[in-house]
Amino acid sequence: MQSFFIDGNKFNFEIDNTKKVIKKLKIHSSPKDYELSLIGESVEKSINKIISISQTPVLLIDSNIYKIYGSKIKKKSLLIYKFVAKENKKNINECIKFTTFLEKNNITKSSTVIVVGGGIVQDIGAFSCSIYKRGIKWIYFPTTLLSMTDSCIGGKTALNYKNIKNLYALFSSPHKVILNTEFLTTLPKKDVLSGLGESLKLSIIGGRKSLESFSTNIDKAIQMDRSALTRIILTSLLIKKSVIENDEFENNERRSLNYGHSLGNAIEPMSKFYIPHGTAITIGLLIENKISLKKFGLSKDSDKHILDLAKKLLLPRFIKKLSNINLSTVNDYLINDKKAQGKILKIAVPTKIGYINFCKLNLSQTSTKIINHSVQLLLKEL
Ligand SMILES: NC(=O)c1ccc[n+]([C@@H]2O[C@H](COP(=O)([O-])OP(=O)(O)OC[C@H]3O[C@@H](n4cnc5c(N)ncnc54)[C@H](O)[C@@H]3O)[C@@H](O)[C@H]2O)c1
Incomplete structure (x- = not known):
């Protein structure tokens, strides 16, 4: 059993370091628990199985995933809605288009929406399924590393509004999560590195042992070794499970999972969504570490240890983009953070x-200077 601390409160999780890989996780949730299953069979077999046991199934699928697996999906009595996963399409208009499709096809509450995609398709699916007829069942197949290690559990969903990231947000848990790492074989490298950013965040929260396990597996994971990826995914999920089961609706400790997100969620739109979400979170946590180093007591050793791991996840083109961002308007983004009062x-x-x-940052010209200084310091070290 490993322990970690959030705002002085102790949390435990069982680190997944045995030879026996966990195959099922039960997530305690309100109003209903749900299960995550780690599946070893082929992608098409696992999707077709769920289609065959669902009543009037609707498939909401990332168009890139459809290109790869579409020909192998059994289409008899299946409604298909393909979605182009772009950050600027994660908005309420796209949700309305999807719910209109459900309504035009007479979809009722007895139907199941099968969502296949990364975090963007998940957010569109989860949001739509929660507002359509006050809630319709959805089953989730995460296809990116980010969605496997992080977003597939926890029930959060959000849409962007104008240039504000995740402004419209609610809770909508899936009925079931089916995790098949075969999807990762086609994932572009930038998205693998982006997903590893969210796992780095969770591994730091989880403490020395989980960060050690992350360091042991990181190089192999970048080389797409499935067993190293599975270790990283499971450890991340076990840490997240421990937090969300204590504070599912983010009244207190769950806010810790936003480590890296205050700055990350500002950097992402400031880069006009050129920097992928998980990479923006990696950058965000490095900037926040610099702030903690200066103001809240993070040691130089810990900052360096995290920086050395994070460097493996940052492609030169994203560092270059960071160096070109004008940070003078950063407060306009931070003020919309859900943790700002x-x-x-x-x-x-x-x-x-x-x-x-949780440390208070007074948003002012001084905080802009501190952030700017932290970014300049970071850029020198990258
Ligand atoms: N709801 C939550 O709890 C939560 C948590 C974290 C992040 N998010 C959101 O998730 C989004 C980022 O999601 P993401 O990083 O999972 O990716 P994504 O959904 O943005 O997809 C990234 C790209 O990879 C492609 N793709 C997806 N799976 C693929 C595969 N297996 N093979 C080849 N290409 C594939 C997509 O078509 C897209 O081009 C952001 O909008 C972020 O805000 C949500």
Whole structure:
């Protein structure tokens, strides 16, 4: 059993370091628990199985995934809605288009929506399924590393509004999650590295042992070794499970999972969504570490340890983009952070590895200077 601390409260999780890989995780949730299954069979077999046992199934699928697996999907009595996964399409208009499709096809509450895709398709599916007829069942096949290690559990969903990331947000848990790492064989490298950013965040929250396990597996995972990827995915999920089961609706400790997100969710739209979400989170956590180093007590050793791991996840073109971002308007983004109250932003930062605390940042010209200084410091080290 491993322990970590959020705002002084102790959390435990069972680190997945045995030879026996976990195949099922039960997620305690309100109003209903759900199960995550790790599947070894082929992608088409696992999707076709769910289609065959679902009543009036609707497949909401990432158009890139459809290109790869579409010909092998059994289409008899199946409604298919392909979605182009672009950040600028993660909005309410696209949800309305999808729910209109459901309505035109007389979809009722007894139907199941099978969502196949990464975080963008998940957000569109989860949001739509929660507002359509006050809730319709959805089953989720995550296809990116980010969605496998992080977003597939926890029930959060959000849409962007104009240039504000995740402004419209609600909770919508899936009925079931089916995790098949075969999807990762076609995932572009930038998206693999992006997904590893969210697992790095969870591994820092989880403490020394989980960060050690991340360091052991990172190089092989980047080389797409399936067993190293599975280890990283399971450890991340076990840490997240421990937090969300204590505070599913983010009243207190779950806010710790936003480590890296205050700055990350600003950097992502400031880069006009050129920098992928998980990569923006990696950058965000490095900037927040610099702030913690200066103001909240993170040690130089911990900052360097995290930086050395994060460097493996940052492609030169994204570092270059960061260096070209004009940070003078950063407060306009931070003020929309869900953890901001007026001009006070409580950022979740590590005070050491395995210890997350909520620290107040007064949004002002001074905080803009601190952020700017932190980014310049970081750029020198990257
Ligand atoms: N709801 C949540 O809890 C939560 C948590 C974290 C992030 N998010 C959101 O998730 C989004 C990012 O999602 P993401 O990083 O999972 O990816 P994504 O959905 O943005 O997809 C990235 C790209 O990979 C492609 N793709 C997906 N799976 C593939 C595969 N197996 N093979 C080849 N190509 C594939 C997509 O078509 C797309 O081009 C952001 O909008 C972020 O805000 C949501």
